[in-house]
Amino acid sequence: MEWETVIGLEIHTQLATRSKIFSAASTTYGAEPNTQACAVDLGLPGVLPVLNAEVVRMAAKFGLATHSTVARRSVFDRKNYFYPDLPKGYQISQLALPIVHDGFLDIDLEDGGSKRIGITRAHLEEDAGKSLHESFQGMTGIDLNRAGTPLLEIVSEPELRSAREAVAYMRKIHSLVRYLDISDGNMQEGSFRCDANVSVRPLGQQEFGTRAEIKNINSFRFVEQAINLEVERQIMLIESGGTVVQETRLFDPDKHETRPMRSKEEANDYRYFPDPDLLPVDLDDEFIEAVRSTLPELPDARKARFVSEHGLSDYDAAVLTASRELADYFEAVVEASGGLGKPSANWVMGELSGALNKSDADINASPVTAAALGVMLQRIEDGTISGKIAKQVFEAMWKGEGSADEIIEQQGLKQISDSSAIEGIIREVLDNNPKQIGQYRGGQEKLFGFFVGQVMKATQGKANPKQVNELLRKLLDS
Amino acid sequence: MHQKTLVELSADLHKGRCSSVELTRACLDRISKYDGELNSFVTVVEQQALAAAQAADARIKAGTAGPLTGIPFAHKDIFCTLGVKTSCGSKMLDNFIAPYDATVTRKLLEAGAVMVGKTNMDEFAMGSSNETSFYGAVKNPWDAATVPGGSSGGSAAAVAARLVPASTGTDTGGSIRQPAALCGITGIKPTYGRVSRYGMIAFASSLDQGGAFTRTAEDAAVMLGAMAGFDPHDSTSVDRPVDDYTGGLNTPLQGLKIGLPKEYFGEGLDAGVAAAIEASLDEYRKLGATLVDISLPNTHLSVPAYYVVAPAECSSNLSRFDGVRFGYRASEPKDLEDLYTRSRGEGFGDEVKRRILVGTYALSAGYYDAYYLQAQKVRRLIRDDFLSAFGQVDVIMGPTAPSVAFRLGEKADDPVSMYLSDTYTIAVNLAGLPAMSIPAGFSGGLPVGLHVVGNYFEEARLLNVGHQLQQATDWHTHSPQGF
Numbered sequence: 001m002e003w004e005t006v007i008g009l010e011i012h013t014q015l016a017t018r019s020k021i022f023s024a025a026s027t028t029y030g031a032e033p034n035t036q037a038c039a040v041d042l043g044l045p046g047v048l049p050v051l052n053a054e055v056v057r058m059a060a061k062f063g064l065a066t067h068s069t070v071a072r073r074s075v076f077d078r079k080n081y082f083y084p085d086l087p088k089g090y091q092i093s094q095l096a097l098p099i100v101h102d103g104f105l106d107i108d109l110e111d112g113g114s115k116r117i118g119i120t121r122a123h124l125e126e127d128a129g130k131s132l133h134e135s136f137q138g139m140t141g142i143d144l145n146r147a148g149t150p151l152l153e154i155v156s157e158p159e160l161r162s163a164r165e166a167v168a169y170m171r172k173i174h175s176l177v178r179y180l181d182i183s184d185g186n187m188q189e190g191s192f193r194c195d196a197n198v199s200v201r202p203l204g205q206q207e208f209g210t211r212a213e214i215k216n217i218n219s220f221r222f223v224e225q226a227i228n229l230e231v232e233r234q235i236m237l238i239e240s241g242g243t244v245v246q247e248t249r250l251f252d253p254d255k256h257e258t259r260p261m262r263s264k265e266e267a268n269d270y271r272y273f274p275d276p277d278l279l280p281v282d283l284d285d286e287f288i289e290a291v292r293s294t295l296p297e298l299p300d301a302r303k304a305r306f307v308s309e310h311g312l313s314d315y316d317a318a319v320l321t322a323s324r325e326l327a328d329y330f331e332a333v334v335e336a337s338g339g340l341g342k343p344s345a346n347w348v349m350g351e352l353s354g355a356l357n358k359s360d361a362d363i364n365a366s367p368v369t370a371a372a373l374g375v376m377l378q379r380i381e382d383g384t385i386s387g388k389i390a391k392q393v394f395e396a397m398w399k400g401e402g403s404a405d406e407i408i409e410q411q412g413l414k415q416i417s418d419s420s421a422i423e424g425i426i427r428e429v430l431d432n433n434p435k436q437i438g439q440y441r442g443g444q445e446k447l448f449g450f451f452v453g454q455v456m457k458a459t460q461g462k463a464n465p466k467q468v469n470e471l472l473r474k475l476l477d478s
Numbered sequence: 479m480h481q482k483t484l485v486e487l488s489a490d491l492h493k494g495r496c497s498s499v500e501l502t503r504a505c506l507d508r509i510s511k512y513d514g515e516l517n518s519f520v521t522v523v524e525q526q527a528l529a530a531a532q533a534a535d536a537r538i539k540a541g542t543a544g545p546l547t548g549i550p551f552a553h554k555d556i557f558c559t560l561g562v563k564t565s566c567g568s569k570m571l572d573n574f575i576a577p578y579d580a581t582v583t584r585k586l587l588e589a590g591a592v593m594v595g596k597t598n599m600d601e602f603a604m605g606s607s608n609e610t611s612f613y614g615a616v617k618n619p620w621d622a623a624t625v626p627g628g629s630s631g632g633s634a635a636a637v638a639a640r641l642v643p644a645s646t647g648t649d650t651g652g653s654i655r656q657p658a659a660l661c662g663i664t665g666i667k668p669t670y671g672r673v674s675r676y677g678m679i680a681f682a683s684s685l686d687q688g689g690a691f692t693r694t695a696e697d698a699a700v701m702l703g704a705m706a707g708f709d710p711h712d713s714t715s716v717d718r719p720v721d722d723y724t725g726g727l728n729t730p731l732q733g734l735k736i737g738l739p740k741e742y743f744g745e746g747l748d749a750g751v752a753a754a755i756e757a758s759l760d761e762y763r764k765l766g767a768t769l770v771d772i773s774l775p776n777t778h779l780s781v782p783a784y785y786v787v788a789p790a791e792c793s794s795n796l797s798r799f800d801g802v803r804f805g806y807r808a809s810e811p812k813d814l815e816d817l818y819t820r821s822r823g824e825g826f827g828d829e830v831k832r833r834i835l836v837g838t839y840a841l842s843a844g845y846y847d848a849y850y851l852q853a854q855k856v857r858r859l860i861r862d863d864f865l866s867a868f869g870q871v872d873v874i875m876g877p878t879a880p881s882v883a884f885r886l887g888e889k890a891d892d893p894v895s896m897y898l899s900d901t902y903t904i905a906v907n908l909a910g911l912p913a914m915s916i917p918a919g920f921s922g923g924l925p926v927g928l929h930v931v932g933n934y935f936e937e938a939r940l941l942n943v944g945h946q947l948q949q950a951t952d953w954h955t956h957s958p959q960g961f
Contacts, residue, residue, distance in 0.1 A: 039577065039578050042803060043798040043803070044558075044576075044577070044578070044804065045558065045564070045566070045571065045574065045576075045679040045680075045798070045799075045804075045805075046557075046558045046564075046576075046580055046676065046677040046678055046679045046680065047676070047677070048675060048676050048711060048712050048713065048714075049713070050710065050711060050712075050713050051713065078794050080793075080794050080797060080841070082797065082800060082818055084800075084802050084814065087798060087802075087803060088797060088798045089794070089796075089797020089798050089800060090794055090797055142802070142803075269842055269843045271793075271794070271838065271841035271842060271843075271846075272841075272846075273790060273794070273841055273846065273850055276682075276683035276684035276714075276791055277680075277683050277713060277714065278713050278714075279713055279714065
C-alpha cells in the first residue's frame, strides 16, 4: 500500500526580551542556577504576574509577517499541572484566544516549486524551569532561571507531507523570527525547538490517521530523522496488523528511535481557565499599525529584490536570504564594492562561506568584514589584481594580515598591466622555448596554454591574463 | 488610652501628649494580658514594633509625620511582611518567613504606622468563623463562647478588644464585613482593584480585596487612604487617583437615597438583627435620607456562583504549595508523587482541602462550561442587578449577616449553613463593589452590623454615610465587657 505522511509542527520560539514575560528578572542564558529567578518566578505566596509589553509587540510582529490575524483581544489562561520545575503549579499560556491566528507561510520545495503552509495560531506562554538529574545523588535539582522566559508557540496546520517539508517549514520560521529580531533562534540553548505531530494514512484517504506527538526536538537534522523514524514505525505497525495509539513520544538520537514518554494513565486534565491575575490583552489599530511600520523587509520580498536588483539567480537569492545576517552581509559587500552584485554573491557563497564553515564561525564573527571584501572585489574589477590572486589576498585578509590594498602592496600582488613589460616577459619565455614554438607553429595549438602558464609563472601570476593572451597570440602568430 | 480612636491617638501623638513608644508599649501590654484567651494574634513582634515606634517618634519630632505615623496596628497574617512569619493561618506556611513586603505592608510602613503583629485567620482565608485556623479558633471579645466571624477573625477581635486601634483584613466573600459585624466594629472592603493584591496571599484572585478594621468610619478613612492606590505590580489594580476619604466625612445626608433590597430582609434573617437594622435605618431617615424599596432579583444565585468561582480559583492558586520550594514538606518522601500528596495532605486543613476538591472538579474537562463558565455568567447578572439599582439609589443597605455571632463549633460540621451566613456579603465581591459594615446596635447582647454597599469607587460616600450615623449614635463606642 502507498502511504501518505501528515505532519503538523508546534514550534516553541523563545522571544528575545531582556526581562521575563511576567517579571523583571533577566532572561540571560547560562547564569548560575536560580540566580535569575525573582519572587514572581519562584511563585512565592502573594506574588502577581505583570505582562511584559515587549512580548506583545514581538508576537504582533510575527503575526503581521505571516499574514495572520493579530487578535484585537487575547486572553491568558492557566494550564494546571504539578511538576517540580513549574513553580506555581500552573503555566500561564493562551488557549481559547491566542494573540495570533490564521496565517500562512510559503516554503520552497526541492523541485523548485513552493507550497503554502497554514499557521493555525501562535500564542504566548511562559517557559518552565529545568530539572537537573545529574550530580544530585538520588535527588533532583531545580534551576528556575528559565522559568518565566517568554515563548511564542507557533502551531502549523497538518499540511506538511514529508520530513523534508517539515524541515523546510521549520527553517523558514527560524529564518523569519531572526529576520524579525524577535528571537535569537539558538537551538543549542533551546531557544528554538519543536514538537512534531505525525500520522500516516493510505494515499487518497481523506481522514487523518491517529497521530503521535514527538516532543522537544531541537535541531533540523533531528526533526528530519525523528519524523522519518516515526513514519517508518507507524507504517510497519499498521502493516503488521497493529494500530497507532495517540501518545507523546520522545526522540532518542543515540538509539535512533522514538519511544513513548508517558502512559495514558498519567494523562493530565489541565483544567484551563482564564488567569484572574491578568487582564485581557486589548490591541487597537493604532498599535498594530505602529508595529507594522517596524517590520523589516521579509525574506520573500528580499529574495525577489536580489533577483531584480542584483541580477542573481533564484537559487543564489534563496541561499543568500536564508538568514538575515547572511543577506545583510551580502548587501553590505555589494555596497562596498560599488554595486558588484554577481561577484559579491559568488564570493559570499564561495570563498567566504567555505572559510566560515571550515573554522565553524558565525558570519557576524567573520574576520573579513563585508566592507573589506567589497573593496577587494573593486580591486578585481579595476584590474589591480586578478581573480586568481584575489583568493590569495582573501586568505591573507582572513588571517588578519590587513586590508586588501595593504596586502596587495606589501606582498607585491599588483597585476602587471603594462603591455611593454608583459611583452618583454613573453619574449623571454619564447626565447627560452624554441622547441615548443616550433611544435605550436606546426599545428599543436594546445601548447598556447603552456606559454600562458610559463608567463604567469614568470610573473608569479600577476600578469593581466587578458593582456597575456592578446600579446602572446600576436607574437606567436606573427 | 486604649479607648481612644485612631484619629484621637494621632492628635495626641502630634500634640506630644503621648509618644508612639508609649502607645505601642500599651498595645503590647494589652496583647500579653488579653490575647492568651482571645487568640487573635499568631505572631507579636515586640522588638520590631518598639523600634518602629521610636522611628515614628523621631518623624513626629522632625515634622515629617502623617496621620498614621506612630499608630500601632496589626496585619492579617495573609499580608507578606519581610522577615516576619506569614502563615496564612495554615500549617502549610507555619515555617514561612516572607522574603518581601506586600504593597499594602510597604505603604503602611511608609506611612509610619507601627505593626505590632500578625493576626489569626481562617486557614488561607477560607471560613466564616475563624475556626479553620491551624493556630486554633479566635474568641469573640463580646462572648468568648462565640465566634468572631471570619476569615479575618483575629483582626476584628483585636480591634474590638481594644488591643490595637486598627488592623488590616481581606475580603473574598465577606471576610472583613462579617467579622466586623460580629465584633461590633467598622470594616471596609473597597472596590476590587482599589487596594493592591501584591503580596496578599491569594485565595480567589478575582474576588480578594484588602481593607481595614477600625472602630469608626473616620478611622477607616485614614487607614484606607494609606492603603489604596494603583500598583504596577498588580495588573488588576486600577490606575485612578485615590479620593480624599476624610474630606467629605461631614457632608450632610439630606437627600441621600438608600436602597433596601427586599431580598436582604426576607427569610433567614434573625428578628433581633432585623430590629436593630430597622432602628439604624430610622436614624438615617432622621438625617434626611430617603429609603427606597428595591430588588436585586439574582441574589439567590450569589452563594452557588461564589462556591464555584472561589474554589475554582483557589484550587489553582494553592497549587504552588507543593512542598518543593517553601512551606511544609512531608518527611522522607518515597518519590515525587508521595512528596506532593503527603505534603499537601498533611499541610492543608479540611476546609482548604474541601474547596480545592470542589474547585478542581468545577474546572475539570467536561464540567467547565456547566460550572465555571455558568458562574461567570451569573456574576454578570448580579453586577447588572447592582448597576440598575444604582441608577435609582446612592447606597444600598441591609444586615451584614443574618444573625449575631454564633457559638464556637455550632456550624463547624455544617459547611453549607456556614456558607449561607455570607449570603448578604458575597454578591458584593462577585460584582467587585465597595462595601462596609458599621455597628448598628445589639441583639441579645451581641453586636449587629449594618451593611452599606456603594457604587464602584464610591468609598468616600460609604465613609461619609458611616461617619454620619456614628455622629448620631454611639453604638460604635460600646466596648465588650472586660476590655
